[in-house]
Amino acid sequence: MGGDIPANHLLTYLEKSIKSADSIDIIVSFLMESGVRLLLPALKNALDRGAAIRLLTGNYLGITQPSALTLLKYELETESVSISIKKRTVPFTQIWRGLLRSACSQGKIFAEGSGYQADC
Numbered sequence: 001m002g003g004d005i006p007a008n009h010l011l012t013y014l015e016k017s018i019k020s021a022d023s024i025d026i027i028v029s030f031l032m033e034s035g036v037r038l039l040l041p042a043l044k045n046a047l048d049r050g051a052a053i054r055l056l057t058g059n060y061l062g063i064t065q066p067s068a069l070t071l072l073k074y075e076l077e078t079e080s081v082s083i084s085i086k087k088r089t090v091p092f093t094q095i096w097r098g099l100l101r102s103a104c105s106q107g108k109i110f111a112e113g114s115g116y117q118a119d120c
Contacts, residue, residue, distance in 0.1 A: 011038055011039075014039065014042070015039075015042045018039075018042040018043065018045075018046050018051075019042065019045070019046075021046065021051055022050075022051050022052070023051060023052040023053075023054075024043075024046060024051055024052070024053045024054070025053075025054045025055075025056075026053070026054070026055045026056070027055075027056045027057075028055075028056075028057050029057070029058050029060060029063075030057060030058060030059065030060065030063040030064040031057045031064045031065060031068035031069065031072075032063075032064075032065050032068055033065050033067045033068040033071055035068070036068045036071050036072055037071070040071070040075055040076075043076060044075070044076065047076060047081060053076075055072070
């Protein structure tokens with residue numbers, strides 16, 4: 001999947017899933033400003049309709065861009081939406097495995113019929 005057909009881009013599936021979700025958990029190894037900019041409209045819409053959003057990222061090798069974190073905070077934080085950036089010492093893989101296990105048990109990886117699935 002993917003390639004040059006926009007309907008097959010991962011972004012298309014993410015936007016479709018975000019659009020119908022009442023809670024959103026995003027787990028990524030790092031954040032880049034370009035990726036945050038692509039997802040911002042969908043995340044803003046989700047917050048506007050009352051969806052809960054949690055984002056977990058790491059900073060292995062310093063790849064996460066501070067500008068990506070700043071952009072999220074500037075664009076999404078309001079009086080009713082709090083964004084906190086915390087340093088944790090728990091290994092990222094341990095957190096990821098726990099969250100994936102929880103998401104798999106609830107069938108919440110991607111929207112049904114999205115074409116993406118996780119091996120749970």
